[in-house]
Amino acid sequence: xxxxxxxxxxxxxxxxxxxxxxxxxxxxxxxxxxxxxxxxxxxxxxxxxxxxxxxxxxxxxxxxxxxxxxxxxxxxxxxxxxxxxxxxxxxxxxxxxxxxxxxxxxxxxxxxxxxxxxxxxxxxxxxxxxxxxxxxxxxxxxxxxxxxxxxxxxxxxxxxxxxxxxxxxxxxxxxxxxxxxxxxxxxxxxxxxxxxxxxxxxxxxxxxxxxxxxxxxxxxxxxxxxxxx
Amino acid sequence: xxxxxxxxxxxxxxxxxxxxxxxxxxxxxxxxxxxxxxxxxxxxxxxxxxxxxxxxxxxxxxxxxxxxxxxxxxxxxxxxxxxxxxxxxxxxxxxxxxxxxxxxxxxxxxxxxxxxxxxxxxxxxxxxxxxxxxxxxxxxxxxxxxxxxxxxxxxxxxxxxxxxxxxxxxxxxxxxxxxxxxxxxxxxxxxxxxxxxxxxxxxxxxxxxxxxxxxxxxxxxx
Numbered sequence: 001x002x003x004x005x006x007x008x009x010x011x012x013x014x015x016x017x018x019x020x021x022x023x024x025x026x027x028x029x030x031x032x033x034x035x036x037x038x039x040x041x042x043x044x045x046x047x048x049x050x051x052x053x054x055x056x057x058x059x060x061x062x063x064x065x066x067x068x069x070x071x072x073x074x075x076x077x078x079x080x081x082x083x084x085x086x087x088x089x090x091x092x093x094x095x096x097x098x099x100x101x102x103x104x105x106x107x108x109x110x111x112x113x114x115x116x117x118x119x120x121x122x123x124x125x126x127x128x129x130x131x132x133x134x135x136x137x138x139x140x141x142x143x144x145x146x147x148x149x150x151x152x153x154x155x156x157x158x159x160x161x162x163x164x165x166x167x168x169x170x171x172x173x174x175x176x177x178x179x180x181x182x183x184x185x186x187x188x189x190x191x192x193x194x195x196x197x198x199x200x201x202x203x204x205x206x207x208x209x210x211x212x213x214x215x216x217x218x219x220x221x222x223x224x225x226x227x228x229x
Numbered sequence: 230x231x232x233x234x235x236x237x238x239x240x241x242x243x244x245x246x247x248x249x250x251x252x253x254x255x256x257x258x259x260x261x262x263x264x265x266x267x268x269x270x271x272x273x274x275x276x277x278x279x280x281x282x283x284x285x286x287x288x289x290x291x292x293x294x295x296x297x298x299x300x301x302x303x304x305x306x307x308x309x310x311x312x313x314x315x316x317x318x319x320x321x322x323x324x325x326x327x328x329x330x331x332x333x334x335x336x337x338x339x340x341x342x343x344x345x346x347x348x349x350x351x352x353x354x355x356x357x358x359x360x361x362x363x364x365x366x367x368x369x370x371x372x373x374x375x376x377x378x379x380x381x382x383x384x385x386x387x388x389x390x391x392x393x394x395x396x397x398x399x400x401x402x403x404x405x406x407x408x409x410x411x412x413x414x415x416x417x418x419x420x421x422x423x424x425x426x427x428x429x430x431x432x433x434x435x436x437x438x439x440x441x442x443x444x445x446x447x448x449x450x451x
Contacts (some may be wrong), residue, residue: 051323051327051364052327052330052360052361052364053360061316063316063319065319065323066323066327067322067323067326067327068326069298069322069326070319070322070323070325070326073302073318073319073322074315074318074319074322077315077318078315086303086306086307087290087292089302089303089306090292090294090299090302090303093296093298093299093302093303094280094294094295094296094299096299097281097295097296097297097298097299098280098281098296101281131281131282132281135280135281
């Protein structure tokens with residue numbers, strides 16, 4: 001058995017993308033198994049690999065980990081991206097909680113009707129510019145350091161960059177009122193492991209399309225209408 | 230200023246209740262500030278107390294902490310309820326996150342429209358009995374220990390106990406197929422700090438009622 005972590009999910013972003021980002025940022029190579037059919041999913045279920053019958057699932061260090069947050073916390077701690085003490089961890093957890101909520105608005109986006117998509121896009125931009133980005137802009141401005149927490153690269157920085165890029169895909173000039181975040185984006189993007197992840201051919205997944213939505217619906221038998229927040 | 234943690238939320242369960250449980254289980258006394266009006270909430274935001282303009286807010290160790298998970302992780306870490314190493318922490322995190330998904334259904338329940346309540350109640354019952362409780366029944370059966378992780382009391386045990394009681398309020402016989410969970414529930418109930426929390430007069434909040442729902446809608450009205 002390979003010692004690389006192995007990721008089980010659809011061939012697309014969804015809840016697994018933050019995990020791909022964090023592993024890549026930590027310089028950890030990983031393998032992926034993509035769910036394409038209902039049968040594959042049922043086989044995983046019957047085999048008992050999915051603790052709560054859900055993906056993401058990551059095989060890592062002899063564990064079959066589920067629950068995105070648990071997986072991310074484990075990776076962050078293992079690869080020293082979780083601060084140096086309890087208080088730094090608390091800050092990282094708070095910041096990641098915010099970017100997680102923000103990305104949550106985008107997670108369901110592909111599943112919305114065309115009309116709801118427009119409303120959601122406006123909501124995302126409004127929340128991002130009034131609630132989330134100002135917080136990180138201020139954090140960076142107040143301490144003047146390169147990274148969000150403890151003057152050290154951490155999970156919080158990776159998560160924020162991921163969130164920034166995702167929002168920019170919905171509104172390309174969304175950073176225009178946030179000079180610190182613009183500089184942050186440039187800085188973090190140029191970290192070698194991240195730069196590599198941002199290049200074509202990496203395991204980073206593209207913006208979800210109709211095919212992705214169709215696959216998720218088919219595999220999970222998730223045919224109900226998804227409503228916007 | 231008191232050294233006790235100070236909790237700011239509505240006078241009810243919501244997203245603060247798991248935090249009350251965890252502090253109580255750790256034997257930590259705390260103070261509470263209850264939001265009753267929109268004005269109070271708007272003032273908190275204006276005064277810069279709420280990082281993302283949201284509650285729960287817990288003032289602890291000089292920090293104004295927000296984000297429920299961040300707060301709970303900090304408390305668990307500080308009071309040694311987070312396992313002894315990374316792998317135990319991973320297990321605790323997995324269990325807690327799973328339970329949290331179940332609790333989310335209960336959290337939203339009072340806010341569902343009347344014609345959806347029966348369906349939602351069915352969903353809670355279905356998930357508890359088919360997805361979540363079987364996992365913990367199996368964990369306890371397989372290792373035969375009193376606690377979920379590492380043979381030691383942890384955040385995961387507190388969270389599971391809270392969830393069991395919350396589901397039982399909606400589905401009284403929900404533990405009937407889960408003998409290990411019944412034993413677990415009894416054991417937890419008898420732990421001194423939890424026993425105290427389960428007594429009248431503790432900071433534990435009652436199930437949400439119409440007044441609570443009304444207050445939530447009023448305070449957080451846009």
